[in-house]
Amino acid sequence: MKRTTTPPELSAPTAGGTAGAATAGVRVRAQCFSYQHADRERPALAGLDLELAPGEKVLLAGASGAGKSTLLHALAGVLHHDDAASSGSLLLDGRHPAEARGRAGLMQQDPESQVVLARIGDDVAFSCENLAVPAEEIPQRVKAALTAVGLDHLPLDHPSSQLSGGQKQRLALAGILAMRPGLLLLDEPTANLDPEGTLQVRDAVVAAAAETGATLVVVEHRLETWVEHMDTLLVLEPGGGLRHRVPAWAVNDDAALRQELVEAGLWVPRQRPPGSSSGQFPPLSAPGRTSQAGKIDHSTSVSLTATRSGGQSSAALLTGSGLAVHRKPPRRSWRSGEPAQPTLSGVNISLSPGSALGITGRNGAGKSTLMLTLAGLLAPHGGTLTAGRGLKGEHGAELPDSPFEWRSADLTSRIGTVFQEPEHQFVRNTVADELRLSAEQARVPGTRQPLFSEQEVAQRVAKLLERLRLTHLAQANPFTLSGGEKRRLSVGTALAAGPEVLMLDEPTFGQDAHTFSELISLLREHLDSGGTVLAVTHDADFLEALGAERYDLSAETSAPPGTQQPEQKHPTSTPLLSAVRDTSWLGRRGPLAKLLALLFITFALIATIDPVSAAVVAVACFALLPVANIRLVTFLRRIWIFAAxxxxxxxxxxxxxxxxxxxxxxxxxxxxxxxxxxxxxxxxARAFAIVLPSVLIFSTTDPTDLADSLAQQVKLPARFVLGALAAMRLLGLMAEHWTTLGHARRARGLGSRFLSQAFGLLVQAIRMATRLAVTMESRGFGAGPRTWARRASFTRADWLVALAGFLIAATATAAALAAGTWNLVWQS
Structure with missing residues (x-):
């Protein structure tokens, strides 16, 4: 039975605080609204009738697949109707959402695709500029928004690429708050945050809605965080319309409603989480459990775990002593320059057989980096990482102590890694083949002998499909599965190889209560068989359900979030076209002046084919290295490929x-x-000389400053320059994804396989580009005239740069004429 209440008529509050004028809340009205995605058999929404009053605070709930995210995208005006079926009406203050760009701010689930620009200050200002907020007002909005989400300790020019997933989630929210939209749309905004960050973000959202009068719609599986601060609870009917509309407090008092929500997979207040110590699962036995006969008993989990040889001793499986870790390689090379400074140092950690350990700590503390190092996918920067005999196995005595030095086939059969993004692990066309691959790649440690026979491989695949409840999807493409199915399959691909240790990165991210329960069941079976689990997580319920100990990354072992590494502070190591602002004399000059200087020099070189003019330009470029604060060895590293x-x-x-x-x-x-x-x-010589000033100029030019200059001074279209900036950041992300995909394939026992990795990168690029486009649109991109937070100008020092470029070009031409080598290329 559907229940509804009349929406409250909430008036927008008056202006107050530092937020400036109040924002009129949006009135939302849907009448028989339906939407069906082009590639789906059933509609995401059907016959939805809904009205939200201005300023109303709504908690939107429903089972997985009920269309919650689709509704948010529709309200934000970013649903594209190519080959999709849509009917009925959905209006914001009487207008179609696409015509009200900027009135709604959308925060998506994926933190990575919500960051548009390369520096946090620019990223927050992006939405304000799109909405033509006066330039003098933008800095105040940016500062207030970053303070509200707890990122005000970072400098405005801090690279967004150096933020953790949780910090990027906060940055995305800051960009939306700076817009001051009339409708705030948040899709699981705290799913990737630590407990402290969750409360801070929630309070920031609630305060912003109260201060500006904005209408607020929050989608969340875990209702307890938000319910006390909301006016209304809306429950969607999967594939249909609105099932319930009740006051938010009803979820605390209405037993029938609570039970219905629990059955839908939602986490309701004061409800014991599935798989907790409430009795849904039997308590864990002690590590190294034995049967009544005194022998190790694997019969209950033969489908998930290989028979363990030598893995049940009480000795530690894996021990880290004084570990220092970082994502980048620890060794310095002539191409990479100074090695990165560790994100974490002085880490002492140990994994015991049959135990569960959770790595906890604030966002940005280095939890995932530590896990990848323990998993043998990243090289330690310091200290020692030693695998015990129980982890190496009885045939693995000859294996090196550090798992990082193991072959990928040895690694996959001893340490299984489950990444935060399941799709990083998928390399085959069907679900069954994904599971088969893992079992086939596993080797007896230290040998070339397959760990499983063909018959055993087939049995493991069949039993895993049944245990994972994926038998009916055995021939389905892994990329087409639901979120919960993908998570179960990703865990299954690790378990199929029979590892002793299973490592998981944020395993409950985006999971509802049902998929949470399924995941806990899988992991407890692994523990019951004598296996070991290590998880990076913020989820206290997850750790409780596994009976896990905690390893909390304290301030003594981790740098504060956002702390820049020395290589980024070093004035001679500013990367080419990076987000790190160059502080040299040349770096502080305007991009347009440097482009003019480059144009003069390049024109002089392409006008003639002779070695003298090229030599003059080359000598000038090397002589100018001090004003660019670039060391000779750094410059040589950047130009060696062009020299070759x-x-x-x-x-x-x-x-x-x-x-x-x-x-x-x-x-x-x-x-x-x-x-x-x-x-x-x-x-x-001419080809080499043309490259040198370009490398010099772009080594000292910030891409965002360049875009500002091209749009404001050269009058290039803003859509073009900002789109190029977003594409540049996306290219940088693809480099990170390439590395992650390489780690995932090594964890699967594949080693380095270019084509497989390239296909995975293509899939990630398409997904990221699509989500990034949605993010830009939802922040008002292309809504109309825009302003710029920083005004580009041409100073006297800039004239000096342009003049220097002209003099270098003139000197090169004059020297070639004097030597008699000048040869005009277009002269007949």
């Missing part, structure tokens, strides 16, 4: 050009003469 290409151009031109002058080398099919060699040297 120039040498190849010299050789190619020398053997391809017509013979002239004295023959220096007769190769039979062709010759190298003095004339052809001179031409080759001229072409190679």
């Amino acid at each position: 290409a120039a040498l190849m151009a010299v050789w190619g031109a020398a053997i391809a050009a017509e013979e002239s002058g004295r023959v220096l080398l007769d190769l039979g099919v062709t010759t190298i003469s003095t004339g052809s060699l001179e031409l080759g040297l001229s072409l190679g």
Whole structure:
């Protein structure tokens, strides 16, 4: 039976605090609204009738697949109707959502795809600029928004790429709060946050809604965090419309409603979580449990765990002593420069057989980095990581102590890793093949012998499909599964190889109560068989359900969130076209001036083919290194590939050009003469010299400043320059995803396989680009005229830079004329 209440008529409050003028809350009205995605057999929403009063605070709930996220996207005006079916009406203050761009601010589930620009201050200001907020008002909004979400301890030019997932979630919320939209739409906004961050973000959202009068709609599986602060609870009917509309407090008092929500997979207040110590599962036995006969008993979990040889001793399976960890390699090379400083140091940690351990701590503390190091996927930066005999197995005595030095086939059969994003692990076309691959790749540690026979592989796959409740999806593509099914399959791919230790990164992220229960059941079976579980998590219910001990990353072992690494502070190590602002003399000059200087120099070089002008430009570029604060060795690292290409151009031109002058080398099919060699040297020198000033300029030019200059001073379309900036950040993310995909494939026992990894990257790129486009649209991108937080200007020092470029070009041309080598390329 559906229940409804009349929506409260809440008036917008008056202006107050630092937020400026109050924002009129949006009135939402849906009449028989239906929407069906193009690739789905049934509608996400059907016959939805709904009205929300301005300023109403709504908690939107429903079972997985009930259309909650679809409704939020529809309200934000970012649902694209290509081949989709839509009917009925959905209006914001009487207008179609797409016509009210900027009135609604949408926060999606994935934190990575919600960051648009490379620095946190620019990212928060992005939405304000899109809505044409006066430039003088934007800094105040940015500061207030970052303070509200707890990121005010970071400098505004802090690179967004250095934020953890939880910090990116906060940054996304800050960008929305800075918009001051009339409708706040939040899709599981606290799912990736630590407990302290969860409360801070919730309070920031509630305070912003109260202060501005905005209408608030929050989608959340865990109702307890929000219910006391909301006016209304809406429950959607899967594939249909509105099932319940009740006051939010009813979830505390209405037993029938509570039971219905529990059955839908929601976490209701004061309800024991599934799999907790409430008695749904039998208590865990002690590690190294035995049967009455005194022998190890694996019969209850043969489908998930390989028979363990030597793995039941009380000795530690894995011990880290004084560990220092970082995502980047620890060793310095001539190409990579100074090694990165550890994110964590002085870590002492140990894993025992049959135990569960949770790594906890605030967002950005380095939890995932520590887990990947323990899993043998990242090299330790310091200290020692030692695998015990129980982890190596009885045939693995010859294995190195550190799992990082193991073969991928040895690793997958001893340590199974489950990544936060399940799709990173998928490499086959069907669910059954994913499970089969893991079992087939596993090897007896230290040998080439398969861990399982063909018959055993088939049995394990069949039993896992049944245990994971995926038998009916055995031939389905893993990428088409639901979120809960993907999570179960990702755990299954690790368990199929029979590992002793299972490591999981935020395993309950985005999971409802049903999938939570299923995950706990899988992991407890692994523990009951004598296996070990290590999980990076903020979820206290998860740790309680597993009876896990905690390893909390304290302030003594981790740097504060957002602390910059020394290589980013080092004035001679600013990466090419990076988000790290260059502080050198040349770096502080305007991008337009540097582009003019580069244009002068490049024109002088392309006008002639001769080695003298190229030599003058090359000498000038090396002489200018001090004003760019770039060390010679750093500059050489950035140009060596171009030097190699120039040498190849010299050789190619020398053997391809017509013979002239004295023959220096007769190769039979062709010759190298003095004339052809001179031409080759001229072409190679010119190509190399053209590159040098470009590297010098772009090593000291911030991409965001360049975009501002091109849009404001050159008058290029804002959509073009900002789209290019977002694409540049996406390219950087793809490099990170490439590394993660490499780790995932090593964890699966595949080693380095380019084509498989490239396909995975393509899938990730498409998903990220789609979500990033939604993020930009939901923040008012393209809504109309915009403002700029920083005004681009042309100073006297900028004129000096442009003049220097002109003088270098003129000097190069004059030197070539004086030497008699100047050769106008377009002269007949």
